[in-house]
Amino acid sequence: MSDSIADVLSTKIAERILKQPNRVIKPEEPLISSGLIDSFSLVDLALIVEDEFGVRIDDSELNADTFDTLDALVKLIESRK
Amino acid sequence: MRNFTTTLKNHYDTHPDRTSLVVQLAGKEDQSISYRDLLRGSAGWASLYREHNIQPGEVVILIMQHSVELVYAYWGAVLHGAIPSILPYLTEKLSPERYREDLASLVDISQPAAIVTFPEFEAEVRSALHKGDSVRAVILTGQDIPVDPDFSTLGGMQRQPEEIVLLQHSSGTTGLQKGIALSHKSVFNQLDTYSARLKVNPEDDVIVSWLPLYHDMGLIACYLMPILYGIKLVIMSPFDWVRAPYRLLQSVTRYRGTLSWLPNFAYVFCAEKIRDRDLEGVDLSSWRAVTNCSEPVRILAHEKFAERFAAFGLKKDALVTSYAMAENTFAVTQSGVGVPVTVDLVDREAVQTEWEARPASDGRDALRMLSSGRPISNTQVRIFDKNGKPMPERKIGEVGIQSDCMLTGFYHRDDLTKKAFIDGWYLTGDYGYVADGELYVTGRKKDLIIVGGKNIYPADLEHLAMEVKGVHPGRVVAFGVFNEESGTEEVVIVSEVDVDDPAEKEAIANEIRRVVTRGSAVALRHVYLVPAKWIIKTSSGKTARPANREKYLKEMASK
Numbered sequence: 001m002s003d004s005i006a007d008v009l010s011t012k013i014a015e016r017i018l019k020q021p022n023r024v025i026k027p028e029e030p031l032i033s034s035g036l037i038d039s040f041s042l043v044d045l046a047l048i049v050e051d052e053f054g055v056r057i058d059d060s061e062l063n064a065d066t067f068d069t070l071d072a073l074v075k076l077i078e079s080r081k
Numbered sequence: 082m083r084n085f086t087t088t089l090k091n092h093y094d095t096h097p098d099r100t101s102l103v104v105q106l107a108g109k110e111d112q113s114i115s116y117r118d119l120l121r122g123s124a125g126w127a128s129l130y131r132e133h134n135i136q137p138g139e140v141v142i143l144i145m146q147h148s149v150e151l152v153y154a155y156w157g158a159v160l161h162g163a164i165p166s167i168l169p170y171l172t173e174k175l176s177p178e179r180y181r182e183d184l185a186s187l188v189d190i191s192q193p194a195a196i197v198t199f200p201e202f203e204a205e206v207r208s209a210l211h212k213g214d215s216v217r218a219v220i221l222t223g224q225d226i227p228v229d230p231d232f233s234t235l236g237g238m239q240r241q242p243e244e245i246v247l248l249q250h251s252s253g254t255t256g257l258q259k260g261i262a263l264s265h266k267s268v269f270n271q272l273d274t275y276s277a278r279l280k281v282n283p284e285d286d287v288i289v290s291w292l293p294l295y296h297d298m299g300l301i302a303c304y305l306m307p308i309l310y311g312i313k314l315v316i317m318s319p320f321d322w323v324r325a326p327y328r329l330l331q332s333v334t335r336y337r338g339t340l341s342w343l344p345n346f347a348y349v350f351c352a353e354k355i356r357d358r359d360l361e362g363v364d365l366s367s368w369r370a371v372t373n374c375s376e377p378v379r380i381l382a383h384e385k386f387a388e389r390f391a392a393f394g395l396k397k398d399a400l401v402t403s404y405a406m407a408e409n410t411f412a413v414t415q416s417g418v419g420v421p422v423t424v425d426l427v428d429r430e431a432v433q434t435e436w437e438a439r440p441a442s443d444g445r446d447a448l449r450m451l452s453s454g455r456p457i458s459n460t461q462v463r464i465f466d467k468n469g470k471p472m473p474e475r476k477i478g479e480v481g482i483q484s485d486c487m488l489t490g491f492y493h494r495d496d497l498t499k500k501a502f503i504d505g506w507y508l509t510g511d512y513g514y515v516a517d518g519e520l521y522v523t524g525r526k527k528d529l530i531i532v533g534g535k536n537i538y539p540a541d542l543e544h545l546a547m548e549v550k551g552v553h554p555g556r557v558v559a560f561g562v563f564n565e566e567s568g569t570e571e572v573v574i575v576s577e578v579d580v581d582d583p584a585e586k587e588a589i590a591n592e593i594r595r596v597v598t599r600g601s602a603v604a605l606r607h608v609y610l611v612p613a614k615w616i617i618k619t620s621s622g623k624t625a626r627p628a629n630r631e632k633y634l635k636e637m638a639s640k
Contacts (some may be wrong), residue, residue: 019606023591034595035174038604039323040533043354060108064173081437 005053005074012048017041027071032064049073055080084265085159085246086237088309089123092116092437102307104149105332112149113456119308121151124230126157127237130195130451133218137162137236138431139194140492142187144168150222151294154197156308159246162236163432166191166248166260167295170202176599177205184209187257188216188278190493191248194221194524237346240318242266248492249297249407252602255538259301260492262405263504271410271486272306274459279340279370283311287367289338290314291322291329296534297376301411302342312340326351327359330393332357337367342403344375344534346569348382352389366394370418374403375477375534377522380424380451382568397421404453404520408507409460410486414520423519432523436477438514452519459483462520464513467501472514477523480513481506498541528626530561532603533569537561539626542574545600551589551598552576558616562607572597573607575633577615586610 007025014023017037031037037045042062049055055077065074091175094097097117103114114122125190141158145151151167158165164481168187171180184206192215198206200221210216210623230239240246246268248260288307292299299319307314315336329351332338343351373383383400402422404414416422426447431439441447449592456462463471464478472478483506490498501507510527513520530537539559546557556577575595578589585638590608597605617628 033173035598038174038593038598039172039320040350041604042324043326043350047356048353059321062324069619 002020005077006070008052008075009048009070012052013037015046016048017044027074028069030064031070031073032066032068049077053077053081082242083269084237084240084242085268085309086162086232086240087118089116089156089160090230090232090238092311093120094494097142099311100313101311102152102316103336104147104152105315105317105321105328105553107318107325107328109381111315114149114152118227118228119152120160122153122225123156123160124235125225125227126154127161127230127235129220129225130157130161130163131605133195133220135163135194135218137240138164138244140164140166140191142168142191142193143195144170144184144202145222146170146196147316147320148222150199150225153225154222155294159235160213160230160235162238162240163194164245164248164262164439166193166250167300168257169252169293171205171293174599175602176532179600181205181209183254183257183492185211186254187250187260188214189256191250191260192493194218194585196484197222211292214434227525234236239517240265242269245489245492249300249301250295251407252295253535253536253538253541254544255541256536256601259497260494261408262489264489267410267486267489268301268309270303270459270484271412271457272310274312274457274486275412275415276303276306278412278457281306281340282314286339287313287315287336288340289316289329289336290341291317291319291341292342293319295406296375296558297411298342298344298534299405302374302405303371325359327355327363330355330360330363330365330390330471334362334364334367334499336437339367340372341368341370342372342374344383344569345373345378346376346533346567348373348400349566350384351570352385354390356408360393363393365390365399366396368395368399370401370404371399372401372415374405374412376531376569377563378402378404378451378453379568379619380449381565383451387619402451402453404511404513404522406509407483408488408501408509409477409482410488412457413460413462413482413484414454414456415510416519422454423517425450425452425519432477438455438475438477438516450521450523451553453513453522454481454520455518456520459486462515463506464507464515465506474515474517477512477514479526480509480511480520480522482509482572483507507611529605530559530570530572532561532572535602536602537603538570542572542597542601542603542605543624545597546574546576546593548597549592551578551580551585551588556613556616556626558626558629560626561635562630562634571607571628572605573609573633574602574605575616576607576615578610579613
């Protein structure tokens, strides 16, 4: 299961946020602290997670302390499914 | 005498219990601050500055997150007669090394006597300082004790109207080296005029803002104006807003907000990224003017916003526009409050090839230009051709302005100040035309990129990109391309590289994205790698940004 969550996230982030459809995001790659997902795109990320997995991420959780990698985000999603 | 301090004293004397501002922070109770609270809290800071031997007329830099402390530290500097300037806080993505370098270069030019920050940021600030620089004190929050102000001893009471009251910087190396210095008198001349144009009534009006205070729109319209003119201000953190844009609408509902200011992209952002469940109970009927300002204004953004929020009581005529710049303190123009913004249908081809905004005839491809309104009454606008000759209505040229609220100068940069004025006119670097007395901004002469209302200097981005291995000095160019969908400009970097291997090229492109994103206020998405000799240079060997932008757009269109 977790593989497919990571795959879906990687694809959607690459397409909708990075606008580089071929970009593959590694599980350990920093997302927020690196600026790969900038502050204007955090809401998009929350929308992607909710639309794809039915899991809500509160706006107070949209920061690198809560999750900064795909791995951590997948864990967060799994814990709430 | 009328200055910032005597004005605050009047509020304190006549209505100490009136709410001056409500500070909102996600996850915390809203904190309501009366004029008594404001003056007492700020007087505590004024004492602190005095204890640190900061003199009236010296610069105090504030590096603080959105907080009540920031408000008190700012007005404390004013009461003391010092010159405050708010700088952006280090964001999660920005590299600490870059921040340090930028701060060090700001210290070199603006020569602050003190820097105020939170204890957790002290080490960062100190690492940018060195022996022999101007900074005599790094003052940390948590030491101030509110006191009743003793106006007979406050240095701010003696500040003359012509003296500098504040500095304003925009981000990046270039922006930080160009502090805009404003006098008490300029700020009052601007705000007397501007508040009259907006028909502000302190008894009824409530300003709701999420804008950062290191930017003119947030600082002048949504911070100084309400506090100096006794208008209630509800202020939230830009960090909270960008993660939860619905907060703005909920605050307007809760506090019956009447006035707000937004950059163009924020209309689209709110329209597209707020879920219905976050709009429950939202009522925007109190909003009488939401001013679109600080980046190119577009009719599409207004349409998206109006359509999304009409069902929540938004009045269509509440959406208005302004053309503003920190050099004029703030507003140059403002469209009429309570009336629809004029939309001018002009012939697209004539705009592009003849530099004329000719009304579109039937069947011709029309450009829908959104008016920025008429000049406010203390500001004159004139359009100049490239030889400095004034142009008639509907001819496109450079926008020049003249007013009694211009900057005193770029702080400690007399060289730049001198260059900015020609025969008493300030040339803005923007292109536009006037029709029926209203200003329409069509483009930009200066090499500035505006992303989400933030001013970005392309030279800063190019220097960052040159740090990447495989990118060579002078062979990289940065420019902005307007994206109608998102309502703002996107940054594009074109770089010549000597490799052909796709994987190697991809690695260079990603490294450019990373370095520029970590070193600047933008998140870079678009990198276009090209072979040697692609980039167009002027005859003097400089990179011609507009020409390269045209070439890039042409290649993209043919792909």
